[in-house]
Amino acid sequence: MDFKNSDTIPGPRTEDRLPHTAEAAVKIVIVGGFGVGKTTMVGSVSEIRPLTTEETMTQAGIGVDDNYGSASKTATTVAMDFGRISITDQLVLYLFGTPGQERFWFLWNGLFEGALGAVVLVDTRRLDVSFDVMGRLEERGVPFVVAVNTFPDAPRYPVAELRGALDLAEEIPILDCDVRRRASSRDVLLTLTRFLHSIAMKGPLG
Amino acid sequence: MTPPQRQRRSPGQEPYAASSAAGPPSKDDGTPNPERLFVIGGEGGGERADIDLVTLIVARADPPVSATPEQAALLRLCAAPLSAAELSAYLGLPFSVVTVLLTDLLATELVQARAPVVRQKVADRNLLEAVMHGLQKL
Numbered sequence: 001m002d003f004k005n006s007d008t009i010p011g012p013r014t015e016d017r018l019p020h021t022a023e024a025a026v027k028i029v030i031v032g033g034f035g036v037g038k039t040t041m042v043g044s045v046s047e048i049r050p051l052t053t054e055e056t057m058t059q060a061g062i063g064v065d066d067n068y069g070s071a072s073k074t075a076t077t078v079a080m081d082f083g084r085i086s087i088t089d090q091l092v093l094y095l096f097g098t099p100g101q102e103r104f105w106f107l108w109n110g111l112f113e114g115a116l117g118a119v120v121l122v123d124t125r126r127l128d129v130s131f132d133v134m135g136r137l138e139e140r141g142v143p144f145v146v147a148v149n150t151f152p153d154a155p156r157y158p159v160a161e162l163r164g165a166l167d168l169a170e171e172i173p174i175l176d177c178d179v180r181r182r183a184s185s186r187d188v189l190l191t192l193t194r195f196l197h198s199i200a201m202k203g204p205l206g
Numbered sequence: 207m208t209p210p211q212r213q214r215r216s217p218g219q220e221p222y223a224a225s226s227a228a229g230p231p232s233k234d235d236g237t238p239n240p241e242r243l244f245v246i247g248g249e250g251g252g253e254r255a256d257i258d259l260v261t262l263i264v265a266r267a268d269p270p271v272s273a274t275p276e277q278a279a280l281l282r283l284c285a286a287p288l289s290a291a292e293l294s295a296y297l298g299l300p301f302s303v304v305t306v307l308l309t310d311l312l313a314t315e316l317v318q319a320r321a322p323v324v325r326q327k328v329a330d331r332n333l334l335e336a337v338m339h340g341l342q343k344l
């Protein structure tokens with residue numbers, strides 16, 4: 001990007017600007033394997049065209065040479081799509097679509113912990129790609145729901161069988177969705193929010 | 207067809223978290239766990255402000271003549287509130303680079319940061335109810 005001409009950087013379109021009253025934001029993370037429908041889901045509910053933020057990750061060379069600085073380093077760029085939903089004039093919700101197979105994301109302090117909760121989006125043809133992600137969310141105490149994006153040729157399992165296979169407690173919602181449909185994606189987010197609310201009601205002040 | 211079987215984990219059960227000073231823990235097969243060797247954002251550098259992806263940033267002033275081109279671009283973008291993630295997207299800069307820029311701009315009071323609401327042990331019911339109502343309107 002040519003910063004010499006910073007006047008020409010395309011910023012948000014007028015209709016994509018937040019009002020000056022916006023004072024706080026919350027985030028929800030949508031996590032799942034490649035091609036499971038994360039970006040489609042973000043796009044179907046977002047009020048802005050989905051945007052992409054990237055981060056670089058430096059991997060220190062692995063080898064016998066343990067001297068700091070002399071080890072070779074490789075930099076990798078990882079990208080995450082996100083969208084936005086204005087809840088009120090004061091509160092904004094952001095949705096981040098995060099590739100679940102990248103262990104890197106779990107090193108990013110606050111990406112998951114700071115989120116209200118997570119949606120684990122799964123494809124029943126490749127259920128096991130989400131096993132590690134779910135385990136990591138459990139370790140960190142991040143509440144999540146499981147949304148099955150129903151592709152036409154994917155096997156259909158009864159919810160009870162899926163719950164058993166995923167070893168999920170009875171209270172964790174599991175639901176089908178078609179992320180191409182706004183109403184369906186919204187229902188997934190509503191299910192997560194209701195679940196978070198039920199957890200809050202059980203809290204010490206409940 | 208039966209689905210593959212997972213086993214649930216419990217909070218705090220992080221297999222590699224409590225590693226000793228003996229270096230990166232090994233997997234069962236003796237290869238080092240590569241996860242411990244990743245550094246986010248490349249160069250370490252100095253102190254960085256605590257900026258979340260969804261910290262809302264608002265410019266407090268027009269870009270001063272002393273501003274770098276990156277700073278000037280950022281300040282123009284957040285004439286109205288914008289999340290740090292959106293700044294990263296519009297500027298085409300990695301998020302960690304944006305946090306470095308913002309650290310300077312916060313120190314010189316050229317921008318204001320509105321901190322996000324993060325999940326707490328006991329989530330705020332009113333907040334969650336607001337989110338539910340907002341989603342129902344979609």
Ligand SMILES: Nc1nc2c(ncn2[C@@H]2O[C@H](COP(=O)(O)OP(=O)(O)O)[C@@H](O)[C@H]2O)c(=O)[nH]1
Nearest residue numbers: 033034035036037038039040149151178179180
């Ligand atoms: N048939 C069908 N296709 C879908 C569905 N969701 C996503 N796709 C398609 O699957 C592909 C991958 O989706 P994408 O959102 O990019 O996945 P991501 O890698 O998780 O971000 C795209 O071509 C989508 O159009 C769905 O519910 N049904």
Ligand SMILES: [Mg+2]
Nearest residue numbers: 038039081097
């Ligand atoms: Mg994607």
